[in-house]
Amino acid sequence: MTAAVTRTERTRSEHEVFRAGFIAGLIKLGFDTTLAPLILLDPWGVMRRQAAIVLGRHVVPLNAPFGLGTGIVALAVHFALSFFYAYLLILALRRTSRLAGIAIALIFGVAIYLFNFYVLTGIFPWFVDVRGVPQLVSTVVFTVTVSFVYYAMHPPPRLEEIGPSSQHSSRMVL
Numbered sequence: 001m002t003a004a005v006t007r008t009e010r011t012r013s014e015h016e017v018f019r020a021g022f023i024a025g026l027i028k029l030g031f032d033t034t035l036a037p038l039i040l041l042d043p044w045g046v047m048r049r050q051a052a053i054v055l056g057r058h059v060v061p062l063n064a065p066f067g068l069g070t071g072i073v074a075l076a077v078h079f080a081l082s083f084f085y086a087y088l089l090i091l092a093l094r095r096t097s098r099l100a101g102i103a104i105a106l107i108f109g110v111a112i113y114l115f116n117f118y119v120l121t122g123i124f125p126w127f128v129d130v131r132g133v134p135q136l137v138s139t140v141v142f143t144v145t146v147s148f149v150y151y152a153m154h155p156p157p158r159l160e161e162i163g164p165s166s167q168h169s170s171r172m173v174l
Contacts, residue, residue, distance in 0.1 A: 016153055017087045024145035025082030028138050035134040046135075047074035049126050050081075060126045085112055086146045098151050105147035109140035 032046040044066050051074035052060050059070050089108050093101045116139070117131045 013090075016150060017083060017090055019153065020090060020146045020149040021083035021086030022079065023149050024086060024142045025079050027145050028082070028142040029078060031138040031141055032135075035138060038134045044071075046130060047071065047078070049124070049130065050074045050077040052126055053077050053124060057126055082142070085143070089143055089146050090150055093147055093150050098147075101147045101151060102144060105143040106140060109143035110136070112143065113139040 029047075033043040036043045036045050042062055045062075048060050048064070048066060048070070051070045052058075054073050054077060055070065058064060059066070085108075089105060092104050092108065096104065113136045117127055117135060121128045121131075
């Protein structure tokens with residue numbers, strides 16, 4: 001019976017990550033395309049850069065064709081990262097209050113932004129020119145959305161449930 005419970009918990013956890021990552025990823029994608037003109041990019045600029053992680057820097061310039069294949073690769077990269085970051089954040093949100101979870105999400109969003117746009121630019125230099133407030137806001141909106149979706153699926157535990165005598169099992173089994 002333990003294996004069945006573990007499998008059920010794992011499936012539930014995978015669905016939580018998928019839902020939170022997908023919803024937050026869609027919202028971030030919307031932010032990225034609507035905020036793009038604020039950082040002097042075409043609406044597909046961020047997607048071009050995401051596709052370039054797989055396809056190479058030749059898809060970044062404005063005069064490079066942006067076809068269906070580039071769009072599919074960009075979406076695959078975008079949502080793979082969305083699911084990965086949602087997974088990491090949900091690990092941190094387990095058994096936290098909503099207020100603490102939102103604070104964690106804000107800090108995690110800033111950390112992701114700094115990692116993506118300052119550390120990874122050593123490998124993917126085409127992200128340097130999109131550093132700034134719009135991407136920071138977009139990333140923080142992503143992480144806060146993950147926390148809202150997660151807490152909508154799992155109301156935070158009551159204070160008396162958080163103590164050491166709590167018999168609740170961890171929700172994240174992935």
